[in-house]
Amino acid sequence: MAKPETFNAAEICVDAVLEKVGKRIVLGLPLGLGKANQFANTLYARAEQDPEIELTIYTALTLERPSADNELHRRFVQPLLDRLYADYQDLAYNQARRNGLLPANVEVCEFFLQPGSFLHVNSVQQSYVSANYTHVPRDLLDRGVNVIAQMISPAADGSGDYSLSSNPDLTLPVLELARERGHGPITLVGEVNPRLPFVGGDARVAADRFDFLLEGEAFTKELFAAPNAPVRLTDYALAFHIAGLVRDGGTLQVGIGTLGDAICHVLRLRHCNNADYRDILQSLDVDTERVLFKQPLELSDFQKGLYGASEMVPEGFLHLRRAGVLKRKVFSDATLQKLLNDGVISDTIDENTLIALRDAGRIQCPLTEADTRFLQAVGIVDPRYSWRGHRFLDEHGEIEECDLHSGAGRNKLLGSCAGKPLPDGTWLHGGFYLGSTAMYRALREMPAQEMAGINMTAIDYINELQKDRDLKIAQRQHARFVNSAMMVTLNGAVISDGLENGQVVSGVGGQYNFVAQAHELPGGRSVIALASTRLAGGRIRSNIIWEYPHCTIPRHLRDIVVTEYGVANLRGKSDRDVIAAMLCIADSRFQQELMDKAKAAGKIEADYTIPEVFRNNTPERIHAVFAQGHRLQLLPYYPLGTDLTLEEARLAVALKALKEEGRKLWDLWPIVRKGRSVCKSKAPEYKFVHECLERMEFEYSDTFEHRLEAYLVAGSLVLFLEKDRPLGEVSDLALAPTPV
Known part of the structure; x- marks a missing residue:
């Protein structure tokens, strides 16, 4: 060409x-x-x-x-x-x-x-x-x-x-x-x-x-930066419940955003601070009788590790790689992958590798020319050999039999490959990536040997099973596909892309693909995560609802739904049991209203009551769990770092919370009043507030409107920053993954 x-x-x-x-x-x-x-x-x-x-x-x-x-x-x-x-x-x-x-x-x-x-x-x-x-x-x-x-x-x-x-x-x-x-x-x-x-x-x-x-x-331009946003405790509560579903030796997909950051951080805690991970998860989990999800919690660290198969490659995957979590490699042959999955062979090449492939019918004995090409392509047979009519010819012209019956013959065929790990393994398949400047720098500086384990590829390879189905099933063991939702109905339909009036917020993207794929993969599960409530215009609203005029994922594909209060397994359940499970993970301030609607529709018995253990689903309970001991210190606002400066990182937390509080002055008056006293104070504990106000150029505000805005910012910084909760690493975090 x-x-x-x-x-x-x-x-x-x-x-x-x-x-x-x-x-x-x-x-x-x-x-x-x-x-x-x-x-x-x-x-x-x-x-x-x-x-x-x-x-x-x-x-x-x-x-x-x-x-x-x-x-x-x-x-x-x-x-x-x-x-x-x-x-x-x-x-x-x-x-x-x-x-x-x-x-x-x-x-x-x-x-x-x-x-x-x-x-x-x-x-x-x-x-x-x-x-x-x-x-x-x-x-x-x-x-x-x-x-x-x-x-x-x-x-x-x-x-x-x-x-x-x-x-x-x-x-x-x-x-x-x-x-x-x-x-x-x-x-x-x-x-x-x-x-x-x-x-x-x-x-x-x-x-x-x-x-x-x-x-x-x-x-030659700098790449578009997407600074990591602050992670709230609700995201962390969700992340702990989700981490308790992830199998060692499994497959992981998560998306971009604070929930993805939280999940990756908690999985890192599970591996590197396992005692703390167990302590927090078991404190959050009130379903000790396993009423909503029969399977036990996943509590161990990652001996086998995880393999990533995610349309969106989040920055957290690089952190998981560094921590030794994202380390399970997959290979491009279905039989070879199945033998590895079943523990018949290890990823170290020896004569058992040849025997197992022969016994599985993947290669013949004596080897054919096609067998030889395959074995050399996957790095099992010495590349110096060439196939010559049921015999091998090495670089010296010496002839070897293609027979696999003798140990000596097998070891000769392995040659320089013996004792080496299987080459060309992939620890991450991805479709696209987007992140901070630190993520881009980490990828630019990644050693070639490490980068070889990442395969950015076509989206249909990641999101579908149609092509190479047997291979993908072998690779995607115990898959957990984690996606966020805006709302979920009591009968398990998921709303992720649009509003009630038809306005589009984002789009379907790959969510439907992953949900459908999870139902087809043996051992695969779709995990839909949502905060149980949202604060909009100063009002608390439930994200678990009775009905909605449209959905992104229909109820016949319902699987696992997670809120900060727990995990509901909906797969294969009756409508009645789905509704009962969803009520148990809803915020308690909305449980009665939702239950009344279900009863009025005849979808649950009139005398049904929510079990006592699930009636304390409140933000105060979640916060009380995290506030114990040193737990908050383990849960920084920016677990993956951020491109923001220290002052900007604090301001991002405060301004986000302020936006949710509402726009009417009487809703904001307690914040203004607190901020005014802070602005006038010279106390050392408020030094950080004045530094943030200086970053916003409020220190010399001389109009009433600007002073009011300064009071709002100061009050938000004091009221909404959680005590004893670190920011994490900020200001253009340098991240350089090292080989695992």
Whole structure:
């Protein structure tokens, strides 16, 4: 194939694309981090100028720099923009559609929105495409995609290869499906950014896969940072219950966000501070009789370790790798994997490896040419041998039999491979990643041997079982697929993507894929996690509800639901038993109301009562558990670190809590009153408050409005920061995973 044309300016590349493709362009952009922003912006600007260009952009999770919707947020956000995002170029189409300024010849469709960011933008709500993640390649081809533009990373080994790095998830399956269908040509544009980590495996592609490359200093940009947010105690309570479901030797999927951070931290505690983990989990768990979930809690540390199979690779997985938790490797042959699972062989190559493969029928005796190729490909037979008609020829021309009957013969065949670990094992399959600057640096600096265990790949490999089904079943032992929800009905239907009026908050993404997959995998479980309540506009509302006009996951796929109060196993249960279980993990302030509705509908007996042990589901009980001894010290706000400074980390906690309290002055008056006294105090314990006010430039506020805002911030810092709870490591945490 021809080498790609290389340009040092996006304008020239757009000229070349228009000349090749024409003026009707259906542009596929990867979700999240991997978008070719400069190419996309230049193409969009050209379409704005030329109404003859018909441009459709199909993508998801368009990232944009944080913005402020009030003065408090502006004071917090502006320094972040200057420090973390000065080098980031926002996508022009995003701001245009937010302001209702998209030209008539441009259409933007997304199948997953940045959560909550477009609730009141009608054009975005109307152009949203509800689709399972794995169906997007099909939908792209049906729409006639003819250009894909992606940020890529250059290899440093002189090969001339590139990595799709953060986003092989859709690019790989789109190109494969296009070949299978005989779809017309798709022009592939690569925007080369050396700051994007080079990830090998399936994400590594030859230069000739691209038609055009954008390369040069202008495209070497800092990556979009997603600073870790503060983790609340509710997230930690959820995380402990979820960690109690994760089997040693199993498979793990979690998503981005504070819950994922909490889960990874608690799993690390389980391995590294096992006594503390057991102590806290057993204190939180009131279901000692195992009424809601018959299986015992998983309490041991990780001897076998976990394997990660997650569409979204969260930063916490790198921490789990460093801690020795994410260490179970999987291999690309189903029979070999099954033998490892069953303990018939170990991952150290010896003659038993050959015997077991022969007895399992994977290879014959004497070996065939295909057997030889397989054994050498997986690193079991010495690569110096070549197959010659039922005999082997070594580099010296000496002949060996292909017979496996004798120990001496088997050991000769193993040769230099004997005693070595099976090569090319994978400890993490992922579809895309997004995280902090520390995560990107960790991936850039990761030793090659360690990076070889990560395979960023096509999303259908992660999220489905259709292709390579036997292999995936063998790899994904005891899978736990953990996903968040906004609400869950009493009968187990899950709402994750939209509001009651049909407005889309985010999207389905891969949640349905993982839930369905969990029901098909032997030993697999889907875990839906949600806080039992939310605080909105100063009012507490239950996230466990009686009914809702739509759902993301229908009730016939109900499995495990977890709140901060416990774990409800819903799989295979009757409606009555599902409702009873859900009532037991609901907040006690809403249990009676929910139970009354179930009784009125005849779905549970009229004389049913919630067992006494589940009637104290209150935030006070959860806090009391965590407040004992040194437990809070084990649960930092930022367990994975954060790009924020110390003052910013504190402010993020306070401002988030303040936002939930409500907007009316009488709701906030106790906070204002506390803040006023703190602002006037010179007590040493309030020094940190004045440092935070200085960061917000409130120290010299001279107007009543600004002083009132300063009092709100000061009061929030004192009232909402938990005592004796550390922040964790802050200010651009350096993370460098080491081989396990």
